[in-house]
Amino acid sequence: MAKHKNVLPGFNLSLGYTLLYLSLIVLIPLSAAFLKTTELSLAEFWQVVTAPRVVASYKLTFGASLIGAVLNAIFGLLTAWVLTRYTFPGKKLVDALVDLPFALPTAVAGIALTAVYASNGWIGSILEPHGIKVAFTPLGVVVALTFIGLPFVVRTVQPVLEDLEAETEEAAASLGANRWQTFSRVILPALWPALLTGFALAFARAIGEYGSVIFIAGNMPMVSEITPLIIITKLEQYDYAGATAVAVVMLVISFILLFAINGLQWWSNHRISASR
Amino acid sequence: MSIEIRNITKDFGSFQALKNISLDVPSGELVALLGPSGCGKTTLLRIIAGLETPDSGNILFHGSNATERDVREREVGFVFQHYALFRHMSVFENVAFGLRVRPKATRPSDAEISKRVHKLLELVQLDWLADRYPPQLSGGQRQRIALARALAVEPKVLLLDEPFGALDAKVRKDLRRWLRRLHDELHITSVFVTHDQEEALEVADRIVVMNHGQVEQIGSPQEVYDAPASPFVYQFLGNVNLFHSRVNEGRAQIGGIELQLDAHQETKDSPAFAYVRPHDIEVLKEADGEHAFEATVNYIHAIGPLVRLELQRADNPELIEAELTRERFRELSLTEGQSVFIRPRNVRVFLNQVA
Amino acid sequence: MSATIVSQLHSYNKKVARSRATSEPAWVRWSLIAVSLLFLSLFLFIPLAAVFTEALRKGFGAYIAALVDPDALSAIKLTVIAAAISLPLNLVFGVAAAWAIAKFDFRGKSILITLIDLPFAVSPVIAGLIYVLIFGMQGWFGEWLIDHDHKVIFAIPGIVLATIFVTFPFIARELIPLMQAQGKEEEEAGLVLGANGWQILWRITLPNIKWGLLYGVILTNARAMGEFGAVSVVSGHIRGLTNTMPLHVEILYNEYNYAAAFAVASLLAFLALLTLALKSFIEWQASRDVIIDEQIEE
Numbered sequence: 001m002a003k004h005k006n007v008l009p010g011f012n013l014s015l016g017y018t019l020l021y022l023s024l025i026v027l028i029p030l031s032a033a034f035l036k037t038t039e040l041s042l043a044e045f046w047q048v049v050t051a052p053r054v055v056a057s058y059k060l061t062f063g064a065s066l067i068g069a070v071l072n073a074i075f076g077l078l079t080a081w082v083l084t085r086y087t088f089p090g091k092k093l094v095d096a097l098v099d100l101p102f103a104l105p106t107a108v109a110g111i112a113l114t115a116v117y118a119s120n121g122w123i124g125s126i127l128e129p130h131g132i133k134v135a136f137t138p139l140g141v142v143v144a145l146t147f148i149g150l151p152f153v154v155r156t157v158q159p160v161l162e163d164l165e166a167e168t169e170e171a172a173a174s175l176g177a178n179r180w181q182t183f184s185r186v187i188l189p190a191l192w193p194a195l196l197t198g199f200a201l202a203f204a205r206a207i208g209e210y211g212s213v214i215f216i217a218g219n220m221p222m223v224s225e226i227t228p229l230i231i232i233t234k235l236e237q238y239d240y241a242g243a244t245a246v247a248v249v250m251l252v253i254s255f256i257l258l259f260a261i262n263g264l265q266w267w268s269n270h271r272i273s274a275s276r
Numbered sequence: 277m278s279i280e281i282r283n284i285t286k287d288f289g290s291f292q293a294l295k296n297i298s299l300d301v302p303s304g305e306l307v308a309l310l311g312p313s314g315c316g317k318t319t320l321l322r323i324i325a326g327l328e329t330p331d332s333g334n335i336l337f338h339g340s341n342a343t344e345r346d347v348r349e350r351e352v353g354f355v356f357q358h359y360a361l362f363r364h365m366s367v368f369e370n371v372a373f374g375l376r377v378r379p380k381a382t383r384p385s386d387a388e389i390s391k392r393v394h395k396l397l398e399l400v401q402l403d404w405l406a407d408r409y410p411p412q413l414s415g416g417q418r419q420r421i422a423l424a425r426a427l428a429v430e431p432k433v434l435l436l437d438e439p440f441g442a443l444d445a446k447v448r449k450d451l452r453r454w455l456r457r458l459h460d461e462l463h464i465t466s467v468f469v470t471h472d473q474e475e476a477l478e479v480a481d482r483i484v485v486m487n488h489g490q491v492e493q494i495g496s497p498q499e500v501y502d503a504p505a506s507p508f509v510y511q512f513l514g515n516v517n518l519f520h521s522r523v524n525e526g527r528a529q530i531g532g533i534e535l536q537l538d539a540h541q542e543t544k545d546s547p548a549f550a551y552v553r554p555h556d557i558e559v560l561k562e563a564d565g566e567h568a569f570e571a572t573v574n575y576i577h578a579i580g581p582l583v584r585l586e587l588q589r590a591d592n593p594e595l596i597e598a599e600l601t602r603e604r605f606r607e608l609s610l611t612e613g614q615s616v617f618i619r620p621r622n623v624r625v626f627l628n629q630v631a
Numbered sequence: 632m633s634a635t636i637v638s639q640l641h642s643y644n645k646k647v648a649r650s651r652a653t654s655e656p657a658w659v660r661w662s663l664i665a666v667s668l669l670f671l672s673l674f675l676f677i678p679l680a681a682v683f684t685e686a687l688r689k690g691f692g693a694y695i696a697a698l699v700d701p702d703a704l705s706a707i708k709l710t711v712i713a714a715a716i717s718l719p720l721n722l723v724f725g726v727a728a729a730w731a732i733a734k735f736d737f738r739g740k741s742i743l744i745t746l747i748d749l750p751f752a753v754s755p756v757i758a759g760l761i762y763v764l765i766f767g768m769q770g771w772f773g774e775w776l777i778d779h780d781h782k783v784i785f786a787i788p789g790i791v792l793a794t795i796f797v798t799f800p801f802i803a804r805e806l807i808p809l810m811q812a813q814g815k816e817e818e819e820a821g822l823v824l825g826a827n828g829w830q831i832l833w834r835i836t837l838p839n840i841k842w843g844l845l846y847g848v849i850l851t852n853a854r855a856m857g858e859f860g861a862v863s864v865v866s867g868h869i870r871g872l873t874n875t876m877p878l879h880v881e882i883l884y885n886e887y888n889y890a891a892a893f894a895v896a897s898l899l900a901f902l903a904l905l906t907l908a909l910k911s912f913i914e915w916q917a918s919r920d921v922i923i924d925e926q927i928e929e
Contacts, residue, residue: 008815009831021727030749033761079670082663106860107881108900108903112685228755231756232756251757254754347823362817373834
């Protein structure tokens with residue numbers, strides 16, 4: 001596999017171990033999912049993955065993930081901007097806490113969000129009189145998926161924003177652009193790849209999310225039941241083939257997203273290095 | 277220890293880095309591998325060190341074949357372009373590293389290591405920096421520590437990759453002389469890579485000029501400067517004027533004058549290039565029969581010990597650069613826009629192979 | 632005289648205008664900060680505060696009682712065991728993968744990097760499912776395991792496997808770009824000076840990547856201890872035996888024992904905060920090293 005010999009030792013050992021471990025932990029188990037579906041005929045497979053309850057769960061999962069990711073793109077960009085451009089008391093603490101959804105166990109996030117957004121919770125009790133119910137509705141799913149995707153956009157946009165040279169903005173200003181024109185025509189185009197990457201990462205993470213959602217969702221079939229929960233339900237009924245069929249649909253979508261994200265990141269790096 | 281390089285070739289994918297290179301480095305010499313970036317000089321140095329494996333050919337150390345020998349057994353010292361100091365180790369530990377990693381049987385005692393490291397640090401005049409860390413050193417200091425580290429293992433051959441490349445002009449000049457003196461003291465066979473002709477001319481006993489993976493010329497600094505073997509060497513070492521010319525039976529036509537050549541007696545009317553160094557352009561106020569041609573003085577740069585003239589030929593738009601001493605310049609009392617006559621000396625003619 | 636003052640004033644005004652041109656008016660600045668903080672409060676700060684408030688709702692005594700409950704203690708123990716096994720395994724893998732990818736050129740490298748990322752893209756639920764398909768009762772090795780009286784699913788090995796899977800890429804992903812950026816000159820220098828492979832790894836490479844390594848370890852540990860979905864599928868929720876801390880939280884919560892659920896959750900939240908603090912510390916340390924480097928370069 002080596003293109004030309006490199007004198008550093010350990011290539012065969014390290015690559016061999018990497019491939020072995022990767023195969024044992026990831027590749028072989030994942031292929032088991034695809035093999036398992038072959039137990040179903042195509043018609044059976046199609047029937048399982050297009051059952052009304054399953055389709056309703058796709059709509060909820062993808063819809064709520066999309067809304068969460070859009071919210072994160074908007075407010076994540078804003079947060080990244082505020083954290084790189086301005087100073088305010090407690091900024092360092094806020095900056096560190098942005099990563100909380102990465103570090104906080106999803107089950108903890110789930111019960112905490114439920115407690116806050118339930119009709120007797122701190123925020124839920126304020127919203128309830130206005131006719132807005134969050135916990136145990138699809139809106140709750142959006143809240144949970146926004147929470148777990150929150151750091152992605154901030155953390156992909158922030159470094160790009162930090163690296164932007166003040167000179168380009170000064171140049172825009174010296175050419176007569178006002179602040180908004182400078183932002184929309186000079187800064188935003190430079191942020192696009194990172195913003196899109198962060199959005200895609202948040203979206204991909206949200207699709208597979210389970211722990212934080214099931215507490216707040218209410219899990220009503222056809223209404224607030226996410227796809228990962230469908231898989232669990234089928235497993236608990238010992239419907240392994242059915243669970244796997246739905247899993248395969250999700251896996252394929254996730255893989256497509258992963259490749260898209262890698263492509264985006266390549267594009268974004270490529271643009272940065274080309275401009276240097 | 278002498279180094280012999282025999283028919284070395286090396287490809288990186290479709291890129292031919294080295295094409296059948298052969299050369300000898302006699303014991304105790306300081307040799308420069310000189311060439312533009314991408315000419316293969318660093319690859320050759322890394323092959324000598326054993327950091328890169330040649331596709332074919334052999335490296336002989338002191339007559340014995342070292343091609344298959346592991347880097348660790350080659351007894352070479354290597355100074356990397358960016359020094360590659362271990363950034364988490366003190367200067368002392370950096371220099372001591374090569375001794376500390378030896379197998380127990382041949383490893384010197386701690387006291388012995390300490391003695392040797394301090395001796396080396398004294399040699400590079402940086403003993404006072406022993407406890408510092410690489411990020412705390414200046415570029416020139418890092419360079420000398422890298423050298424001390426390479427010398428600690430008592431190498432038979434010292435290899436330096438662009439040793440002064442990352443330094444600013446002033447430090448570079450000082451270190452250059454210092455390296456030369458150090459070499460005169462230690463007499464260890466050394467090869468260094470550079471793209472800076474001035475550096476090679478000043479420091480090396482011998483220069484190997486490389487281009488496109490091939491050796492263009494090997495010789496003393498004097499030889500390669502005064503008698504370049506190819507148009508490339510001519511252009512790469514110092515400024516040069518190029519004239520389009522035609523050669524016929526040992527006579528060359530340049531700008532309306534005819535020169536008698538020693539070589540090319542058999543050549544029948546073929547295109548050629550003639551090379552003349554700026555200081556070999558004689559400027560005259562009067563025509564000199566058939567040996568000079570007319571030109572106009574475009575610009576005069578009279579800064580420094582030499583006066584540089586930019587001249588335009590009368591018969592075509594080509595520009596010629598000439599260098600005069602201040603005395604000569606005063607004698608001629610030239611002004612811009614003046615018409616003069618030009619007589620080239622020491623003309624080297626190379627046939628235009630492509631045409 | 633007055634003309635020079637006017638021109639000085641003019642240039643001064645221009646300077647101010649310039650710095651103003653690359654910033655926003657104060658009211659815009661503060662409203663942007665306010666909107667951002669409001670968003671973060673709704674989704675981060677308030678829920679985090681709720682964890683600790685709910686945990687202490689029934690007083691400190693009940694809080695402690697929930698933590699020293701035997702089932703809680705055994706959940707803590709299992710969580711620590713799962714992390715303690717998966718962490719070193721993924722650490723060795725991360726270093727090996729980063730060594731091969733960063734120091735060598737080979738075909739298919741970018742495919743390998745994408746494959747290492749795969750577990751990021753897989754839903755935790757599916758991560759659990761695939762091990763059930765292999766080691767479960769109806770799985771590939773199901774019968775063999777029953778015959779030999781081994782248990783993987785609904786037992787500790789399954790929990791460890793699921794944990795390894797979900798934390799698989801963390802350390803490798805942290806190390807690969809770092810080691811690629813550092814290049815291989817220092818390793819080659821070690822080689823020329825006579826060091827062997829292990830000496831190079833221990834004395835040169837590992838000290839150089841220590842912050843990245845620690846960073847990856849901390850993230851891996853946080854995820855390993857907090858994993859819910861994948862572990863939930865393979866655990867079987869047997870109290871006192873196969874329950875990890877997050878699963879214990881779920882059980883208590885579903886039994887409407889909210890104070891106890893939040894008490895255990897607060898422990899996990901504290902772990903998360905500790906992780907973030909360590910992470911900030913490491914970033915500060917690493918950036919300090921870089922700053923010193925850059926100052927000297929100049």
